Amino acid sequence: MRILMVCLGNICRSPTAEAALREAADEAGIDIEVDSAGTGAWHVGNPPDERMTAAAREVGLTLDGAARQVTPEDLDDYDLVLAMDLENLRDLRSIAPTGLPDDRIRLFRSFDPEGPDEDVPDPYYGGPRGFSDVVTMARRTAGELVRRIDAGEL
Numbered sequence: 177m178r179i180l181m182v183c184l185g186n187i188c189r190s191p192t193a194e195a196a197l198r199e200a201a202d203e204a205g206i207d208i209e210v211d212s213a214g215t216g217a218w219h220v221g222n223p224p225d226e227r228m229t230a231a232a233r234e235v236g237l238t239l240d241g242a243a244r245q246v247t248p249e250d251l252d253d254y255d256l257v258l259a260m261d262l263e264n265l266r267d268l269r270s271i272a273p274t275g276l277p278d279d280r281i282r283l284f285r286s287f288d289p290e291g292p293d294e295d296v297p298d299p300y301y302g303g304p305r306g307f308s309d310v311v312t313m314a315r316r317t318a319g320e321l322v323r324r325i326d327a328g329e330l
């Protein structure tokens with residue numbers, strides 16, 4: 177199973193979702209290949225945002241990697257492409273190759289047992305609370321995602 181997390185900049189939300197899914201998959205002992213990318217190109221090559229990295233570290237999650245921009249080929253290559261918000265979802269659908277199955281690209285929080293189909297709010301211009309909220313949502317949603325994969329539902 178290959179899963180790609182996507183947000184706008186690939187420096188806050190999607191690297192956190194990536195690390196949270198890797199953690200949950202490791203704990204469950206299931207093999208998932210996970211990466212992340214951004215719809216925008218502003219931060220390409222940059223490491224994750226320091227504020228996001230600090231919030232993730234508080235719960236033992238390590239963010240790493242360098243930002244990259246999502247490509248149409250990614251949408252073919254990954255089994256699931258999970259958008260952090262509705263704008264990301266719309267942007268991904270606009271570059272999707274024709275014939276791509278509708279359920280290939282979904283909202284990440286369509287798997288959140290506590291807030292299904294909501295956005296992961298962009299924390300970039302807000303205060304510290306926004307970053308810790310991203311961590312909480314990412315871990316909760318990643319846990320449910322792994323449970324569904326483990327149960328053979330995805």
Ligand code: 4NP
Nearest residue numbers: 183184185186187188189300
């Ligand atoms: P992300 O957060 O999409 O969660 O990585 C953002 C990072 C950078 C910007 C916006 C959102 N920006 O406008 O530069």
